[in-house]
Amino acid sequence: MTPVASKLYTDDVSLLMVLIDTNPFFWNSINSTLSFSKFLSNVLPFLNSILLLNQLNQVVLIATGYNSCDYIFYSSASQNHNQRAESLLQKLEEFVAKDESLCREDSVDGPGFSLLSGSLSMALCYIQKVFRSGPLHPRPRILCLHGSPDGPGQYVAIMNAIFSAQRLMVPVDSCILGAQHSAFLQQASYITGGVHLKPQQLDGLFQYLSTVFATDLHSRSFLQLPKPVGVDFRAACFCHKNTIDMGYICSVCLSIFCKHHKQCSTCGSVFG
Amino acid sequence: MADGQVMKRAKYKSSVKDPGVPGVLKMTRERFVFMPNDPNSSRKLNVEFRTIKGHKFTKEGSSRQALLNLTQEHGGNYILEFDSFADRDICREFVAAAIAFHGETGKATSEKPAAPLQGEQLSTAEMEHRIKLLQEDNELQMLHKQFVIGGILTEAEFWATRKKLLDQNDRRMPKQHVALKNEMWSVKPLSDGQSNRVTFNLTPEIILQIFAEKPAVRQAYLKCVPIKMSEKEFWTKYSRAEYLHSTKNVVAAAAEAAEDEELAIFLKQDDMLANEARRKIRRVDPTLDMEADVGDDYLHLLDHGLLREESKDVLDSQYEPYRRYFSQDLNQHAAVVLQGRVVDVELGDTRSVAEALARTKQAELANEASEGNSEIDLSHRISRIAEMDDLQGPRDPAVAHLCIKDPGDYFDSQQANALKALGDTGSGVKTLKCNVSPLEAYGSLRELVSEIRVRGLSEPITNPEVAFTVLSGLTQNISSTKYHLGKNPHESVLDSLPKVTREDLLHHWTSIQELLKHFWSSYPITTKYLYTKVTRLKDALSQVYPKLQEIKESVQSDFRHQVSLLVHPMLQALDAAFAHYDADVQKRSAKNGERTNGFV
Numbered sequence: 040m041t042p043v044a045s046k047l048y049t050d051d052v053s054l055l056m057v058l059i060d061t062n063p064f065f066w067n068s069i070n071s072t073l074s075f076s077k078f079l080s081n082v083l084p085f086l087n088s089i090l091l092l093n094q095l096n097q098v099v100l101i102a103t104g105y106n107s108c109d110y111i112f113y114s115s116a117s118q119n120h121n122q123r124a125e126s127l128l129q130k131l132e133e134f135v136a137k138d139e140s141l142c143r144e145d146s147v148d149g150p151g152f153s154l155l156s157g158s159l160s161m162a163l164c165y166i167q168k169v170f171r172s173g174p175l176h177p178r179p180r181i182l183c184l185h186g187s188p189d190g191p192g193q194y195v196a197i198m199n200a201i202f203s204a205q206r207l208m209v210p211v212d213s214c215i216l217g218a219q220h221s222a223f224l225q226q227a228s229y230i231t232g233g234v235h236l237k238p239q240q241l242d243g244l245f246q247y248l249s250t251v252f253a254t255d256l257h258s259r260s261f262l263q264l265p266k267p268v269g270v271d272f273r274a275a276c277f278c279h280k281n282t283i284d285m286g287y288i289c290s291v292c293l294s295i296f297c298k299h300h301k302q303c304s305t306c307g308s309v310f311g
Numbered sequence: 312m313a314d315g316q317v318m319k320r321a322k323y324k325s326s327v328k329d330p331g332v333p334g335v336l337k338m339t340r341e342r343f344v345f346m347p348n349d350p351n352s353s354r355k356l357n358v359e360f361r362t363i364k365g366h367k368f369t370k371e372g373s374s375r376q377a378l379l380n381l382t383q384e385h386g387g388n389y390i391l392e393f394d395s396f397a398d399r400d401i402c403r404e405f406v407a408a409a410i411a412f413h414g415e416t417g418k419a420t421s422e423k424p425a426a427p428l429q430g431e432q433l434s435t436a437e438m439e440h441r442i443k444l445l446q447e448d449n450e451l452q453m454l455h456k457q458f459v460i461g462g463i464l465t466e467a468e469f470w471a472t473r474k475k476l477l478d479q480n481d482r483r484m485p486k487q488h489v490a491l492k493n494e495m496w497s498v499k500p501l502s503d504g505q506s507n508r509v510t511f512n513l514t515p516e517i518i519l520q521i522f523a524e525k526p527a528v529r530q531a532y533l534k535c536v537p538i539k540m541s542e543k544e545f546w547t548k549y550s551r552a553e554y555l556h557s558t559k560n561v562v563a564a565a566a567e568a569a570e571d572e573e574l575a576i577f578l579k580q581d582d583m584l585a586n587e588a589r590r591k592i593r594r595v596d597p598t599l600d601m602e603a604d605v606g607d608d609y610l611h612l613l614d615h616g617l618l619r620e621e622s623k624d625v626l627d628s629q630y631e632p633y634r635r636y637f638s639q640d641l642n643q644h645a646a647v648v649l650q651g652r653v654v655d656v657e658l659g660d661t662r663s664v665a666e667a668l669a670r671t672k673q674a675e676l677a678n679e680a681s682e683g684n685s686e687i688d689l690s691h692r693i694s695r696i697a698e699m700d701d702l703q704g705p706r707d708p709a710v711a712h713l714c715i716k717d718p719g720d721y722f723d724s725q726q727a728n729a730l731k732a733l734g735d736t737g738s739g740v741k742t743l744k745c746n747v748s749p750l751e752a753y754g755s756l757r758e759l760v761s762e763i764r765v766r767g768l769s770e771p772i773t774n775p776e777v778a779f780t781v782l783s784g785l786t787q788n789i790s791s792t793k794y795h796l797g798k799n800p801h802e803s804v805l806d807s808l809p810k811v812t813r814e815d816l817l818h819h820w821t822s823i824q825e826l827l828k829h830f831w832s833s834y835p836i837t838t839k840y841l842y843t844k845v846t847r848l849k850d851a852l853s854q855v856y857p858k859l860q861e862i863k864e865s866v867q868s869d870f871r872h873q874v875s876l877l878v879h880p881m882l883q884a885l886d887a888a889f890a891h892y893d894a895d896v897q898k899r900s901a902k903n904g905e906r907t908n909g910f911v
Contacts, residue, residue, distance in 0.1 A: 061756065063752035063753045063755070064747060066752075066755075066756060066759075067747055067752045067755060068747075074759060075756060075760070076759040076762050076766075079760070079763050080769055080772070081772065081773070083768060084768060084772045124768070125764070128760060128764045131760055132757060132760050135757050135760065136753075136757065138753070139749060139753035142753070144749060146746055146747065146748050146749075147746070147747065147748075147749065147752070148746050149746075205711065206711055208709070208711045238781075239784060240777060240780060240781055240784070242773065242777055243773050243777040243780065243781035245772045245773050245778075246778040246782060247781060247785070251785070263789050264789070265785060265789050266789075285887065
């Protein structure tokens with residue numbers, strides 16, 4: 040980085056990775072309080088406001104689909120600044136079409152599960168790339184705008200991603216749009232030091248986003264942000280992917296099982 | 312206890328000045344009895360150790376009395392004088408053990424700690440160690456009293472899970488050595504103004520320091536004493552040399568050195584030191600950046616700011632070897648003090664001290680010689696350190712250390728879990744149960760996206776009223792959690808409960824944990840002993856159960872909900888234990904039933 044740029048680097052430069060849930064079955068099952076278009080019309084101004092807070096702020100948008108995930112928008116890409124929203128929406132449409140083409144099922148019950156583990160991993164890879172780009176880089180954080188219920192089949196992958204985020208010191212903020220609480224995202228925010236919020240009034244989503252989630256990491260040390268009352272620490276068992284309270288644990292690799300097994304399926308140790 | 316009693320001759324005094332009544336002192340675990348030699352005397356004593364709270368004693372010293380002072384709780388005390396310090400020390404240890412023993416079992420009763428099981432031999436040190444641990448930790452003591460004295464767990468089982476505590480104590484002795492004194496032994500002889508005599512006082516400590524700082528003196532000592540001269544003569548000569556130095560009269564020093572060979576050694580500069588310094592300089596890392604600080608501004612002062620007399624500069628080179636530089640002395644002294652005590656020899660015998668120091672120095676030399684091949688490593692290191700910043704590769708990003716969270720957090724935050732179990736209030740959004748085909752779902756999504764492309768973003772983004780409600784809701788939420796949970800985010804619900812309830816809850820929690828630990832560890836049941844143990848534990852657990860219900864009911868209505876949330880996981884754990892026990896009993900009776908069937 041040239042010396043000139045280093046003078047512009049203040050404490051509050053941030054890189055925001057936004058993961059939006061584009062699971063069509065979820066958006067279909069939600070009632071009209073928040074349709075997908077209303078959702079987008081709240082999120083786009085929020086992204087603009089992030090970019091207005093500081094000249095060096097960066098925003099990356101990743102879409103969490105039903106079958107795939109992809110990068111939708113980079114603020115650092117050199118394009119005509121007036122056309123940002125258009126290009127974002129264009130890419131989003133292309134992504135949805137691609138996701139549809141990958142769909143193999145005939146019908147899906149209820150909201151279905153979106154690929155949160157995939158988009159978390161993509162976000163963390165991008166962050167890792169930024170870390171290695173040089174000594175001067177913005178402070179990254181991840182914001183998950185998520186509505187689909189937790190997919191127990193992704194428990195292990197999501198936990199691994201969360202622990203990597205913790206190790207890299209990247210906070211994972213989460214905003215729950217659906218009806219039910221998400222245990223995974225609660226745990227993610229708790230362990231990485233991020234903010235977890237389940238808005239009561241979804242038509243004021245922009246107000247929630249700009250009050251709670253727009254703050255950069257440096258300012259968070261002197262701001263009071265909403266704290267959840269408790270965290271659901273329940274795990275999912277490795278054999279059936281059910282959420283359980285009490286179970287059996289392998290003393291070698293700490294894998295969790297709901298039923299008694301003769302042998303651990305993860306590390307192969309035999310239970311005596 | 313192996314020694315049941317101690318019997319010694321002693322004198323009982325009412326105060327230190329009192330000559331004392333001679334008699335016989337007999338001490339057992341429970342009490343001590345003093346019978347005076349004179350049967351008519353009324354100074355008999357028969358005191359229980361229960362009432363004795365402490366003991367004091369005089370230090371050893373030939374002119375002092377061997378006293379032992381036993382103090383009671385309400386200020387009374389008994390002073391005993393012994394014939395010898397050895398006697399006194401024996402009694403003192405006995406008294407200490409007795410006091411500790413009685414202190415542990417509390418004020419009212421004098422119960423013994425539970426007798427060790429057959430087959431388990433506890434040394435007295437072990438017993439005392441356990442007693443000390445119990446005294447230090449209130450919680451441990453409470454648990455011990457409740458379970459071991461109450462007969463639910465045996466002593467062995469109780470301590471079996473606490474092996475780490477028992478082992479820990481041995482390593483508590485600090486391994487610190489006494490360092491060398493930081494006073495430079497400068498010449499401060501006692502000179503009385505009248506006569507021309509100057510007296511020097513040399514203690515073994517000072518001798519050690521002299522040997523450590525001046526290797527030439529040490530070498531001279533080893534060579535000369537006791538062959539050429541006695542120790543006293545040696546030190547007299549040395550003191551004379553120091554005196555001459557103190558007068559700062561270099562010419563006189565040179566003159567005397569010319570006459571006396573040994574004196575010359577003391578007066579000249581230390582060659583061995585010079586060699587050592589040269590060797591050390593060679594070992595300094597050449598990449599060390601010796602740039603002086605701006606604040607260290609004394610360089611342009613002669614001799615680094617130390618005062619010097621002008622006359623010294625005019626002297627002849629002939630006197631050069633007899634000059635001593637204060638900065639050199641100071642540096643050498645500092646180096647020696649920082650190195651610490653290299654030898655651990657008794658200071659009385661000067662010769663052995665000198666030899667020990669000589670040996671350590673030789674060992675150092677040998678080590679250095681063997682490090683000759685470290686030169687190659689050194690050159691490698693130099694090439695690595697002298698890298699240029701611009702040419703450096705990217706460093707790995709900083710990572711946070713793994714941390715194991717405090718389990719206390721888990722206990723507090725389980726409220727949310729319990730909340731869910733008791734029925735969650737959903738938010739305003741309700742999901743419609745439906746079954747859609749992917750075509751429909753994706754189609755509607757794409758439509759919405761294109762709709763917004765066409766329509767553009769709405770203005771204003773949100774309804775102002777909605778925005779206001781959201782903002783006030785958020786503020787209230789944040790301030791209410793602050794209000795309820797306190798400014799400290801780690802403050803828990805427990806602190807807001809009334810003290811009695813809180814103590815009760817915590818007590819039940821720790822005792823349930825202890826019982827459950829033993830309960831679950833006894834499964835699978837393989838021996839009769841385990842079976843009886845499990846039955847005992849289950850009875851104890853079933854007694855706790857109604858107590859928890861009581862707590863829930865006894866608390867005020869404001870706190871009832873929170874308390875029930877806190878008690879809920881405890882009840883769950885107990886239920887799980889009972890269910891397991893019942894299932895196990897059923898299985899066993901089924902198995903037994905089968906067996907009798909087959910063997911009829």
